[in-house]
Amino acid sequence: MDTLETRELRYFLAVAEELHIGRAAERLGMAQPPLSRAIQQLERRLGVLLLVRNRRGVALTEAGEVLHQEARVVVDAATAAARRTRRAAAGNDGSRTRLVLAVKAGDSHDLLRRLLGAYSAEPDAAEVEILPSGTCEQGEMLRDGRADAALMHTPFNSLTGFDSEELLTEGQIAVLPARHPLAARATLTLAEVSDIPDLPLARWARDGVHPPGPGPAITDQTQLAQLIALGRTVAIHPDSARAWLWTEHAAVPLIDGPPVVTHIAWPAHSRSLALAALVRTATRCTDAPRPDPSA
Amino acid sequence: MDTLETRELRYFLAVAEELHIGRAAERLGMAQPPLSRAIQQLERRLGVLLLVRNRRGVALTEAGEVLHQEARVVVDAATAAARRTRRAAAGNDGSRTRLVLAVKAGDSHDLLRRLLGAYSAEPDAAEVEILPSGTCEQGEMLRDGRADAALMHTPFNSLTGFDSEELLTEGQIAVLPARHPLAARATLTLAEVSDIPDLPLARWARDGVHPPGPGPAITDQTQLAQLIALGRTVAIHPDSARAWLWTEHAAVPLIDGPPVVTHIAWPAHSRSLALAALVRTATRCTDAPRPDPSA
């Protein structure tokens, strides 16, 4: 009946991810038997079978899948609690409050510059630390307290569970090698871009693994830019990606690419004044007409 | 460095709410000294001062306030994890999946009836349990796992942290004693209703305590209905409240009342198929033109 401890949930998470008690124990830096027992005890306390044990490892029951989800939320919230509390104390410790803003490296560069500029002029502005995030990790960073706010892009990032404000809507462009025949086109369609035989779309790493497919495997924007310049791949990006194009790149608007909406998002329960000011600034400085930052 | 345990956070929550270690210990069913120690240990592990101890109790530091917020999230998530896991197992246990839908008792009665009717006709419908909630508790119920979904009303409920779909927008009405002079009016304004000298607005209990003021203190809809019928108070409600009006009540539309939007909301990370079907049904059955359910 008593509530679950985060320790138990961390253990269960490790098992649910490894699907192998021995490996999970190793990952947790402990021996296998106590982990076995801890999981059994968790099952007894819940009165629920979480794992089915077979040779070659374990599998999750339906209830186990549910707990897998929920446990993730709990341990993220717990680590976020520790981080935010420490930061609150540090911020109170003489120095200014710091805000950590997660942004996908390279994206929305222009927007970000304007935002930071406008915010620093605010009366109660905090120091803003930019936390570059890899592909689509902004959500995790908000959830586990590494970031206080994030610039996120629908439909690529999910905003579920966060508060957010819409900042900017833009179209998408195909980024091609400048010397490629299609680079001369005025517009392209999604289908055309995905079907270029000599330019397969690159495969981004998710959680350290690359999805299968023909394209080159990449982990960051620079690798992608280089591969495009070398004529090995093509990419689809929001308009604002023009900021980081090389001279060997060409940008062609996509007519049927879904519009990309940039939002500023933050944890739903946040009460920080500095954050509120940042959000206010963000919405204000994007409401204003843009001063034509075209290249 | 290790993550916080929910036990510690429960302890801290009790202290943060009572602002008195002895009382908090009593509430937790433990002695005072171990609680004192536990909090000190928490402070040491975080490296952060959470409480300032004065005679007559303790107060929260700024960091303490932050942890107060965050801890609430964590323990709610933990109890939700236990509840949802148990329910998932129970649902898998031969019987059908059950969905718990939190609704403010009496509100949106007609909408609810149509929703349940339409949903039960769905192929993969689960059994829906209606969980009547008091004033504005739907959010808590979603957060701590007592409910899988909730009907919520902006601007009264906050949707932050949940996924939601808009279902229905309606105006507001003033509910008056039928014999009151103003009951004959065709329309009223917010200002007029709040200023009726002999009918002060009732004061709803929040967390068991009533805000101060002149009106009668109430805890549920029935009390309110009775007091209105007795000519002691007046209330402002969405249109759909007409469903529970007594013959001794009169309803007068408010022209400047903000529109009330009914949403169906659910935890952001939910993956339940049954829930998805319920949401789909809800949006569909409110898209259709209403069959004029006027009294």
Add this chain to the structure above:
DNA sequence: GTGTCCGATACCCGTGGGGTATCACAGTGC
């Protein structure tokens, strides 16, 4: 059969979370 690879069990040990009794200290009333 034997070997291997799982998780489960048996058993031991030390930490630490819980208890009681008491202290330290600051107001408060007289």
Add this chain to the structure above:
DNA sequence: GCACTGTGATACCCCACGGGTATCGGACAC
């Protein structure tokens, strides 16, 4: 001044439980 009260902190004890090692049991593979 003093005794008294109400607060959190300290001292000390105990055992439950989380962690370890060694071993078992079962299911393939060969």
